[in-house]
Amino acid sequence: MSIPARRPAQLVGISLAYFMVLLDTTVLAVAEPDIMRSLDVGVVGVGWATTIYTLALASALVFGGGLADRVGAYPVFVGGVIGFGAASVACALSPDLAFLLVFRALLGLFAAAIVPSSLSLIAALYREPGPRGRAISVWAAISGVAMAAGPVLGGRLVTLDGWRAVFVINAPLALVVLVLCRTRVASARHARATSWLPHLGLAASLAVGTLAITQAGRRSWLLAGLLGLVALGAAYGTVIVDRASAAPIVPAALRRNRAVWVGFGWGAAVNYALTTVIFSLPLLLHATAEEVGATLLPMTLLVALNPLATGRLVAAYGPLRPIRMGFVAFPIGLGFVAVATAGHDRPFVLGFGLLLCGLGVSWTLPALVGFAVGHAAPEAAGSVGGILNATRQVGATVAAAVASTTLTHRHDGGPAVVPFVIAAVVCVLGLISATMPHLSRSPDAEAPSASSRLPK
Template sequence: MSATSPADAQRNRTRQHHRPATRLVGISLAYFMVLLDTTVLAVAEPSIMTSLHTGVVGVGWTTTVYTMALAAALVFAGSLADRLGAYRVFLAGVTGFGAASLACAFAPTIALLLVFRAVLGLFAAAIIPSSLALIAGLYPEPGSRGRAISAWAAISGVAMAAGPVLGGWLIAVDDWRAVFVINVPIALVALLLCRTPIAIARRARTLSWLPHLGLAATLAIATLAVTQAGQQRWVPAVLCGLAAFGLGYGTTLIDRASPAPIVPAELRRNGAVWRAFGWGAAVNYALTTVIFSIPLVLHTTAAGAGASLLPMTLLVALNPLITGRLVGAYGPLRPIRMGFVAFPIGLALIAVATTTGDQPFVLGLGLLLCGFGVSWTLPALVGFAVNQAGTAAAGSVGGILNATRQVGATIAAAVSSVTVTHHDAGDSGAVPFLIAAIVCALGLITAVVPRLSRANRMSIPASPVRRTGKSERGAR
């Protein structure tokens, strides 16, 4: 029989779509592992500080280098998956993530842990975009594909809820190294479930690594400037700040001239899309501030810190289903505004609770409102951005939105580590939460002001001089 016979082609198609649910579970487990790594590490911070003889700033860098590498490599990894094949990039990402997790678990010093955490972020960046491409290949029909992506995305909520609790239990059994070891069996199961190749058409996309390298360098030096300022080393802080500004400006110029830019030309002047990117950074800034700071300012056990975060993390896992209905009924802007109302109030309550002492009810209410803030805002952001940019740019929008979210997380980890250090020195533990509340209040203003401006313009009566047919058409 000929190798290109219709029968062989049919067998290949049958093999491709045989039991896709098994491989969907494997793909989702890989995504679960990536997201679990961020939340589970939060409760391990005090244990890392004791074991590796480092301070709050040092343990802050373990979060910063991970999110920094993830932010810088996400869009590049999507292009790499298109060019080399999503299945190959996915397998490399999962294998590398498991190996780098094991290296983190056995890191003898904080310096080596930071190196391995950066590598971990790079492999995480390989997993996220390739996972979406594999799901699209497994489920070619739009209806089944939408349900599969929803199931894949729901894993993020489960990881958010499970991470602090699982981390607290693992640290109680062993120490911080266990939170990295747990990734190894998860990676092996994901590889086992996805052992059957998933055929995805490749696209000959141009790869341009220089803008992504510039983004990583800009984030690293900007973070260093924040930490130096927090330690009141003003000369290095100013020099690092100027260097970060120059690198950022240079990266922007390089990106515009690049054959494969991070930001496509059609999105550069789209103000509504850039507002969505800013909202994503603001939400992740606030979320990372809470997850990073709570275990450090409460001075409790890892299990206690994990339990304290449950009011927020459980809502992040469950409430997106209701948010989807809100988006369907009212559009994405209403839940975004609701989230940016809930977030500052919740952060302010957390600030009160951490300042005045043992107030579990106030703390729980603040965390609950922060959970509403995350779960109302984030699910609606992608829909809003895609609506403003058009479906043709959906892939670029999704990649940049995820990258800007990680930028927000990177800055939050740096600022929180500095402000929590001052809390240990006797200053108020409310500072990181109040800064995050201001960031979210600015998000609310940018979500409301454009609509108020339009309403004001519509309420101004037309001038008699302009009451011509041409003028009226122009006004409309």
């Protein structure tokens, strides 16, 4: 059992592990052009390096939470950190794209072990509500720095030693986490059933759907259509299997909860738009990796810092108002980004657009956590976080696939603004859904929730 005096060090270690996971999603963006040059791959190839990570993470997040409940959070956490560090080194040593994709997928699986188990460990270390709330705030603050630091740190690493350095950095971070968390943390175990089939079905649906998008980008319409039908069939089969599973991804209490699924859709929409910006800009800006990292700062700093102000907004007005504010700011910001990338030498327009995008993310994501939890039945509240994170990664996976295929045609004279326009449309759809009357009439929709202050 953990020694109380070591709790601060362990909290820092747990937070640093989540920092490492989030850093990997942002630090890679600025390395994309260097990966393309080094491995001689196109935009679609580097797109798969992004999507395969988020695909694996989305497919395994709920399973990772169930595994932590079944065998204990500490061994799952430690195994995830060790695996993440080792897979990162393997990514750095990859001789070609195929090897990189394999190890990126493993990174996603190990990240899916780290994310849910880290919160379980905090709950075990801090059993009183007050200290636990403060600990979660520290966890959120430390991990939130990854969003702001990722592009800048990644740009510096790429400049110093190429794209492989952005993976090498994870190895010493993992060692620091293991040292800080070397004292075992006792956590409750639950005799929960586990089932691989729903998660494998989800992974297959996302993988085939991504292939369909890439084939559509190549104008192979027949193959894209066939793959799309296969993806839809796999998704439908996954739903059927999940309903019959002893350990479903979606508990029965959530299946017909329309409001919660709207919240999940908002999470996917926000991550779609965010990933579109982070993935696309490094490929469009004629700048060094360091310059790209600095360019993204107006957005990433707000994503890291503004959730604290969003918590106060939710406390005063409920979650729907900041959600709507976010879905107003985001498409306007994407419009400015599209205008800036369509022309040349428009840093002010681009910076203002990224600022609005940062407000869009930081207003929306923290608030929709509280909205979804507030509409869930008590017995299903624990599942909401896992499914919400999974649907967010689904949005990121689709965004990277769409952006990579649309930007491929830029070299054939296609416009660079297309991915940003598509993302803006997705956000507008989010805004329309956030104004549905039945959400406003719901007694929980405007009720302030402490969950709204939980990390993204």
